[in-house]
Amino acid sequence: xxxxxxxxxxxxxxxxxxxxxxxxxxxxxxxxxxxxxxxxxxxxxxxxxxxxxxxxxxxxxxxxxxxxxxxxxxxxxxxxxxxxxxxxxxxxxxxxxxxxxxxxxxxxxxxxxxxxxxxxxxxxxxxxxxxxxxxxxxxxxxxxxxxxxxxxxxxxxxxxxxxxxx
Ligand code: SF4
Numbered sequence: 154x155x156x157x158x159x160x161x162x163x164x165x166x167x168x169x170x171x172x173x174x175x176x177x178x179x180x181x182x183x184x185x186x187x188x189x190x191x192x193x194x195x196x197x198x199x200x201x202x203x204x205x206x207x208x209x210x211x212x213x214x215x216x217x218x219x220x221x222x223x224x225x226x227x228x229x230x231x232x233x234x235x236x237x238x239x240x241x242x243x244x245x246x247x248x249x250x251x252x253x254x255x256x257x258x259x260x261x262x263x264x265x266x267x268x269x270x271x272x273x274x275x276x277x278x279x280x281x282x283x284x285x286x287x288x289x290x291x292x293x294x295x296x297x298x299x300x301x302x303x304x305x306x307x308x309x310x311x312x313x314x315x316x317x318x319x
Pocket of ligand 1: 158159160161166167168190191192193194256259261262
């Protein structure tokens with residue numbers, strides 16, 4: 154069982170009412186059971202909803218009460234993100250998921266990089282609030298980019314092989 158951001162499976166749970174459907178993640182679902190979760194919906198937020206970012210740090214700092222999740226008007230929505238992360242962790246525990254594939258850069262699901270907190274489209278180092286909790290509980294957290302990296306590596310190796318055989 155692998156926990157997956159629901160938007161990657163084509164579910165319209167993204168803040169703007171759309172999704173982040175990823176064909177490679179869907180393909181994986183043919184081989185391994187996937188458990189879809191949307192931490193922001195599990196936290197009680199509606200869809201569509203306002204876009205938010207983490208100000209003052211990343212998900213780890215949110216759990217340490219050093220950073221907050223805010224919308225563009227500066228309103229604090231941190232409590233929804235904490236609740237959503239706890240509910241997501243409960244889902245992981247009840248289904249026995251040890252691995253999660255989560256949407257990159259999101260203030261909930263991002264792993265390794267998230268939006269800057271300034272609503273300027275830039276990224277900073279850090280995890281989303283849910284990803285930080287899952288990592289703390291020792292789940293392996295990946296993003297959908299792992300598949301594109303693998304594809305790129307495969308294409309690169311194939312090109313090299315073809316180049317050498319000429
Ligand atoms: Fe996708 Fe995660 Fe955002 Fe939900 S919270 S829409 S699963 S990135």
